[in-house]
Amino acid sequence: MVDYKVTDISEHMSFLEMMDVLNEQLINKGEEPVAFDHDCREGICGMCSMYINGEAHGPDRGVTTCQLHMRMFKDGDTITIEPFRAKAFPVIKDLVVDRSSFDRIQHAGGYISVNTSGNTQDANAIPISKYAADEAMDAATCIGCGACVASCKNASAMLFVGAKVSQYALLPQGRIEAVDRVKNMVAQMDLEGFGNCTNTGACEIECPKGISLENIARMNREYLSAHIKD
Amino acid sequence: MSGFFKSSIGRKYAMALSAFFLMIFLLQHFAINFLSVFSPEAFNETSHFMGTFWAVQYLLQPVLIFGVIYHFVMGFILEARNRGARVSKYAKNNGGANSSWMSRNMIYSGLAILAFLVLHFIDFWIPEINTKYIQGDMTGLLADGEGYRYYEELTHKFVSPLRVGAYVVAFIFLSLHLMHGFSSAFQSVGATSMRKKKLQTFGKAYAIIIPLGFIIIALYHHFNH
Numbered sequence: 245m246v247d248y249k250v251t252d253i254s255e256h257m258s259f260l261e262m263m264d265v266l267n268e269q270l271i272n273k274g275e276e277p278v279a280f281d282h283d284c285r286e287g288i289c290g291m292c293s294m295y296i297n298g299e300a301h302g303p304d305r306g307v308t309t310c311q312l313h314m315r316m317f318k319d320g321d322t323i324t325i326e327p328f329r330a331k332a333f334p335v336i337k338d339l340v341v342d343r344s345s346f347d348r349i350q351h352a353g354g355y356i357s358v359n360t361s362g363n364t365q366d367a368n369a370i371p372i373s374k375y376a377a378d379e380a381m382d383a384a385t386c387i388g389c390g391a392c393v394a395s396c397k398n399a400s401a402m403l404f405v406g407a408k409v410s411q412y413a414l415l416p417q418g419r420i421e422a423v424d425r426v427k428n429m430v431a432q433m434d435l436e437g438f439g440n441c442t443n444t445g446a447c448e449i450e451c452p453k454g455i456s457l458e459n460i461a462r463m464n465r466e467y468l469s470a471h472i473k474d
Numbered sequence: 475m476s477g478f479f480k481s482s483i484g485r486k487y488a489m490a491l492s493a494f495f496l497m498i499f500l501l502q503h504f505a506i507n508f509l510s511v512f513s514p515e516a517f518n519e520t521s522h523f524m525g526t527f528w529a530v531q532y533l534l535q536p537v538l539i540f541g542v543i544y545h546f547v548m549g550f551i552l553e554a555r556n557r558g559a560r561v562s563k564y565a566k567n568n569g570g571a572n573s574s575w576m577s578r579n580m581i582y583s584g585l586a587i588l589a590f591l592v593l594h595f596i597d598f599w600i601p602e603i604n605t606k607y608i609q610g611d612m613t614g615l616l617a618d619g620e621g622y623r624y625y626e627e628l629t630h631k632f633v634s635p636l637r638v639g640a641y642v643v644a645f646i647f648l649s650l651h652l653m654h655g656f657s658s659a660f661q662s663v664g665a666t667s668m669r670k671k672k673l674q675t676f677g678k679a680y681a682i683i684i685p686l687g688f689i690i691i692a693l694y695h696h697f698n699h
Contacts, residue, residue, distance in 0.1 A: 245565055298568030324566040331559050397569065397578055398556035402482075430483055439559030440482045440552050442580060443658040449572035458667040465664035467483045 245324075248278075255315035259302060260285060260292060262314055279338040285310040287452060290387030293394070294339055295326040300391035300450045308389060308452045328394035332401070332436045345436040346388050346404060352432035353425035354408045356417050367417065376414045383410035385453040392447035392455070398439030403447040405433050406459035413466050423470040430467055485552060490662035492545040493655055497680070499538055504684050507691050510628055518622035522614040525602065525624075546588055553581045576654040583651035590644030597631055632695035641692045645685040652681035 250266040257265070260282050267277035283291040292309040296302035302312040317323060325339065333341040358364055384407075392403035409426050412418025418425070441460060448457045478484040506524065510517040524530050569578050576583070605611050616623045632638055656677030657670065665673060 295564060295566075298564065298566040299571055303571070326564055326566070329560055329562050329564055331561050335562075395572060397560075397573070399559035400482075400556075430481055434482050437559060438482075439556035440485060442552075442556070442577065443654070443661045444573035444577035446569070446572040456667065457661065461661055461664045461666065461670075464483055464486065464662060467481070468478075468487065468664070471478045471484075 247322075253314055255313065257314045258285070258310055259294070259296070259312040259314065260310045279336075279340050281340050282310060287311045288387060290389035293328045293341060293343075293390060295328055295394055297324055300328065300394040301389075301452055305449070306452060306454055308387075308391075311452070328390050330390075330393050330399035330438070332399065332438050333390060333393060341390070343388070343390050345438070346390065346401070348436065349401070349405055349429050349432045350388075350408060353421070353428040354412070356412060356421060358417075370416050372415060379458075380411050380414040383407040383414070383455065383459050386411075386451075386455050387453060389452060391450050391452060393438065395446040395450035396439065396441070397444060397446065398442055400441040400447075401433050401436070401438040402441040402460045402463065403451065403455055403457070405429050406461075406463035407455045409463045409466055410459040413462065422466065423473055426463060426466040426470050427474070430463070485548060486662040489545065489548055489552070490659040492541045492548070493659040495537070495541045496545060497652070497656065497659075499541075500684055504687050507628075508687060510625060511691060511694050514625040517628070518614075518624050521624035522622055525606065525614060526612055542591070546584070549581065549584055574654060576650045577658070580651060580654060583647045586644060586647035587651060590640070590647070593637075593640060593644075597637070598627075601627075629695045629699050632692055633699050635696065638692050638696045642689050645688045645692075648688075649681050649685035652685070653678065656680055 248266055248270070250262065250269060252265060253262050260280070263278065263280055270277050281291045281293055283289040285292075287308045287310060290308070292301075294301070294309045296309065296312070301307060301309045302316065304312050304316050327333075327335050327339045327341050328343075329335075330341075332345040333343055335341050386404060386407035388404060390404070393399050393401050396403075409429060412425060413422050443457070443460075445457060448455065479488055506517070506520050509520055614622050614624065616626060632641075657674045660670065660673045660677075
């Protein structure tokens with residue numbers, strides 16, 4: 245851990261803007277800036293991470309680090325910033341971690357196979373209940389930031405995988421490959437070295453998109469059902 | 475079902491199923507013990523039935539022992555694996571901001587229950603097995619032959635304030651374990667969110683009433699002996 249003093253911070257700045265100011269001050273002093281992940285800076289891309297004062301994405305709720313404002317802190321506070329820590333998220337440098345384990349889980353089954361020859365049925369022609377559409381959309385809001393893994397005392401990825409399994413399992417297009425999807429994605433999740441979920445619910449609270457634990461329960465049902473059908 | 479119980483989710487199901495079995499066992503154990511507060515005769519009769527009925531002794535008892543051992547061993551295996559999933563610990567972690575103490579410390583409440591079970595087995599189970607299967611006395615009668623021995627043995631154990639204190643502390647840990655464990659088991663087998671709210675309320679009631687009932691039984695016999 246290294247202590248830095250940062251000045252000229254406005255309460256209206258986002259946390260990442262504070263990091264920008266810190267890095268500018270470090271560069272001006274001839275020191276190495278702190279490496280951190282960022283991209284869209286509007287809570288969509290899932291790139292920014294950081295474990296701030298003991299919580300993923302900091303003390304605010306329903307926001308990513310880029311949406312966290314400095315008004316959440318007091319002037320003169322010492323803020324502890326750490327990378328997301330998990331065996332499956334190796335640290336690349338400073339606050340940057342490698343979350344490609346999530347990509348590999350997605351590649352294992354987080355998709356639907358569509359024939360694009362031109363005869364594909366219009367998805368809107370298939371009736372879907374409002375409930376299923378809403379639930380699938382809620383699951384699909386997962387941005388794969390990894391806050392669930394970072395917050396879980398077991399570094400479990402089940403909220404992420406539960407959301408990705410659910411967003412397809414709830415829709416007719418996703419049902420076709422549902423058995424293989426859940427089995428392959430869970431197998432890849434286990435292979436990556438994530439821990440086991442013990443239902444503490446920390447992931448749901450810290451998730452910037454409010455992904456519900458119901459998605460884990462649905463994945464568990466899907467997984468059992470897939471093994472019975474197989 | 476090949477490979478199901480080797481997966482992370484399969485193990486969740488296995489932990490939950492063994493937990494369901496243990497929670498049902500706890501309920502019947504409590505119901506029988508509670509009889510001792512109201513009617514020593516009914517407690518004696520029920521204890522003798524449970525202690526000598528073949529299906530309980532040779533079918534349910536081995537299943538129970540397997541269930542207890544499985545729940546503990548799998549709990550330790552999962553804990554070790556989970557600790558390995560985060561090799562480098564956080565310098566600052568505010569767990570209380572997003573989860574209950576009970577949910578984060580199931581291993582410690584579980585270890586306290588395991589320590590209690592060792593004492594409980596030494597107190598009741600080992601002497602029971604010795605009397606019935608080593609000495610071969612299946613009558614369930616007192617040494618002088620005047621009535622059943624079960625109620626006498628029970629009340630005798632709760633004379634010592636140290637033992638009663640240990641039992642009370644153990645039941646507090648049991649309550650803490652159940653406080654998270656009850657609803658967690660249902661979540662693990664995929665209970666839907668609509669049912670979960672009712673289950674959480676019922677689970678909290680179960681987690682308080684059953685251990686509190688056991689505490690009342692221990693204190694009742696301690697102060698009425």
